[in-house]
Amino acid sequence: MIHFLFGELGYNALPFYSAIATVAASVVVLGAVVVVGSITWLRGWRALWSEWLTSVDHKRIGIMYVVVSFVMLARAVIEACVMRSQQAVAYDSPGFIPPEHFAQLFTTHGTIMIFFMAMPFLIGIYNFAMPLQLGARDVSFPVMNSISLGLTSAGAVLMMISLCLGKFSTGGWTGYPPYTELSFSPGVGVDYWIWALTLSSLGNTMTGINFAVTIYKKRAPGMTLFRMPLFCWTALCISILMIFAMPPLTVATLMLAMDRYLDMHFFTNALGGNMMNYVNMFWLFGHPEVYILILPAFGVYSETIATFSNKRLYGYTSLVWATVSIAVLSFTVWLHHFFTMGQDGSVNAVFGIATMLIAIPTGVKVYDWLLTMFRGRIRLSVPMLYASAFMILFVVGGATGVMLANPGFDYQVHNTLFLVAHFHNMLIPGLLFGMLSAYHYWFPKAFGFRLNEVWGRIIFACWTGGFLLAFMPLYIVGALGMPRRSQEFFEAVYQPYMYVALAGAALVFCALASMAIQLWTSIRNRDSLRVFAGDPWNGRTLEWSIAAPPPEYNFARIPKVDSVDAFYQAKQQRTAWRAPDEYFDIPLPANSPVGFLCCVSGGAFGFALTWHIWWAVVVSALVFFGSIVLRSFNRDTMRIVPSGEVQETEENWLLALSETPPVANEAMFTTANRGLVREPV
C-alpha cells in the first residue's frame, strides 16, 4: 500500500547523506517558506493569482520568465562557486566534496544554466519586447504562451525539488548513454533530468511556434520583414531554430526514458542499441541551441549599439543576412561536438570546414557594430559597456572556436578545460552579457523606473573581471591537459591557475550579490528614477513610443510604419506622440488559469514518473489534458477595454509627457531623466 502511494519515494530520499546536501536543501525549503510567508504577509495571493499567474499578457509572462531565470541563475552561480572552491583545494587531496556529489554539481550547473537560466531569460526578454517592437498588442497565441511558461517553470521546479528529494543525475548536462542507462545509473537522478528537460523543451517548442507566427502575422501595417528591428529578426531566426531543433532533444530524451522505463534498447550496450545515435541526436538539437542562445544577444546589441551611438544601425541588410545564414549554417555543424567519436577523417573535415564558415557571418556582424559606433555620439550606458566588452571577448572566444573547429586540434584538447573555457567564453559575453544589457535597457520600459546606474556599472565590472579571472586560466590548464569535470587532480602546475579561477568565481558571486542590491535600491528609490514619459534612452523603435510601464493594450492605435527606426524618424519629423483622433474599444485576451494548471500538473507528472508513483502519473496527465480540452470549449476568451478607459489612460500620459522637461544627452543617467531626451545637435 505504501509502495502504491509513494512509489520509490521513502525516507532515504531525504538529503541527510551529506552536510552540503542538507544545507542546500534547507536553503531551498527556507527560500520557499520565506516567499510563501511574505506573500501571505503582504496579502498578495489574490493579486498574484489574478494579475500574474493567470495573466496571458505577453509583458507579464515575459517578466515571469525573467524571474524564473534569475532564481535559477542564483542557484547555478552558487554551484559554480562551490565547484571552483573544490578544485582550488583538490590538488592531491579529495577536498570537501566527494566525486559523486561533484558530478551532481556539474550536471545541475550545466542543465540549469542552459535550460533554466539562458532559455527563460531570452524567451522572457523577447516576450516582453518583441510584440512592442512589432507594434502588436500581444503574441499570436497568448494562452499557449502562458502554457509554455508553465511547462518551463514546471521543469525548473523539478530541478529545485531534486535538491531536496533524491539525488540528481551524475551524467553531465548532455546525459550521454550508456552511462545514463538503468544498468549504470539506477537511481532517480537521470529521471529527474529527463523529465525536467522534456517539460522545458516542449514549452520551448511551443514558444518557437508562437514567436514565428507572431512575427509573420502581427507586424504593424507597413512593417515589412526588412523594416523590422534587428532584434525581431533574431527572434524570427531563433523561433525557427527552436521549432526544428527542440524536437530532436525531446525525442532523444524520450527514447532514453523508454530505455529506462520500458526496457527498450535504443541506446544500450547490448541487444542492438546504438548510443552514438543519442549523441548524434542530442547535438542535432545542441548545436542549433548554441545559436538560439547567442542570436538573441546579437539582436540586443544591435538595438543598444544603435541607440546609444545615436546612429542608424550600419549595414542593416548585411546584418539580417548574416543572422539568417548563421541560423541555417547552425544545422550543418553538429558533428564538431563529437569529432572524436570514431567517424573517418573526411567526415570530420567536412564538418570542421562548415564550422569555420560560421566565423564569416559573425565577423560581418562585429564589423557592422563597430561601424555603427564609428562617429556616433556614444554614451557609455551599462548596455553599451556590455556591448563593448562583448565585442572584444567574443572575438577571443570565436578565435578559440575556429581553433577547435580543426579536428586535429580538437583531438588534443577535447574533454579538457580548454573546451570549458571556450564555451563559457562564448556563452557569458555572447548570452549573459546580452541578456543583462537587455535587462538594463528594457527595465525602465517594463516597470517605469530605471535601474541604479552606479550599481549597474559595479555589476558590469564584477561580471567582466570575474569572467576573465575565472576562465582565462582555464584555457591555459586546458592546453596543459587538465580534464574537465575533475574532482581531484595530481599535477602541481595546475594549482595556481585554480586559485586565480577561484578568485574569478568570487567576483562573479559579487556580481550576483550586486544584482540583488541594485534591484533593492532601485525599487526603494523608484520615485527619483521614474521615466513615465517612456523614452529614457532616446530610443529608435516602437516600444519607446508608449508610456513606461506600457498600458496593457500597448498601443491605443496600432502605429503605421514606413522605415526602419520608425519611432526615431517620427521624432525627427515631429510626428511622434500624436494623440489619436478617435479612441476605440480594444479587445484583449482574457486571463486564463490553463497555464498555471499545466504548470502544476506537468510538474506533478514529471515528479510522479521520476518516483514511479503511477496513480499520480495518471491523475496529473488527466488534469493536464483535461484542462486543455476544457479550455477549448470556452468561447468567451476575449475581454474589452472600453474606449473611455483607453482615452483616460492615454490623455493622462500625454499630459504628463507634455509636462516632462527633456533632458540633455549628457544628463541621461542622472535623476533629471524623466523619460524624455533632447536630440543632440
Next chain:
Amino acid sequence: MSADPRRERRQELHGYIAGLCLALILSAIPFAAVMTGALPRAGIVWTIAIAALCQVMVHFRLFLHIDLSRSHRDDLQLILFSLLIVVLMVGGTLWVLGNQRAMMG
C-alpha cells in the same frame, strides 16, 4: 445565404473529397504492392517512396491549400526550408552513423 459563398463552399467540399479519394488511392497502392507481391523488391520500395511523395503533395495542395500563388509564398518558403532542414538532419544522421558503422566493421 447568397449564392456566392454557397458555391465557394461547394468548391471547397469538392476539393476535400478529391483530396480524400486521392489520399486513399495513394495509400492503397503501396499496401497492394506489398500484399500482392506482384513487383520485385526494389520495385516495391520505389512504389512506396513515390506514393509517399505524391501523398505529401496531395496533402499540401488540397488540405493545407498551399500553392504557388503569391499569397501563399510565405507558406511555401517555410515548407521548402523545413524540407532543407529535414534533409540535413536525416541525411546527415545516415551519413555519420553509416560511416561510424563502416569504421567499426
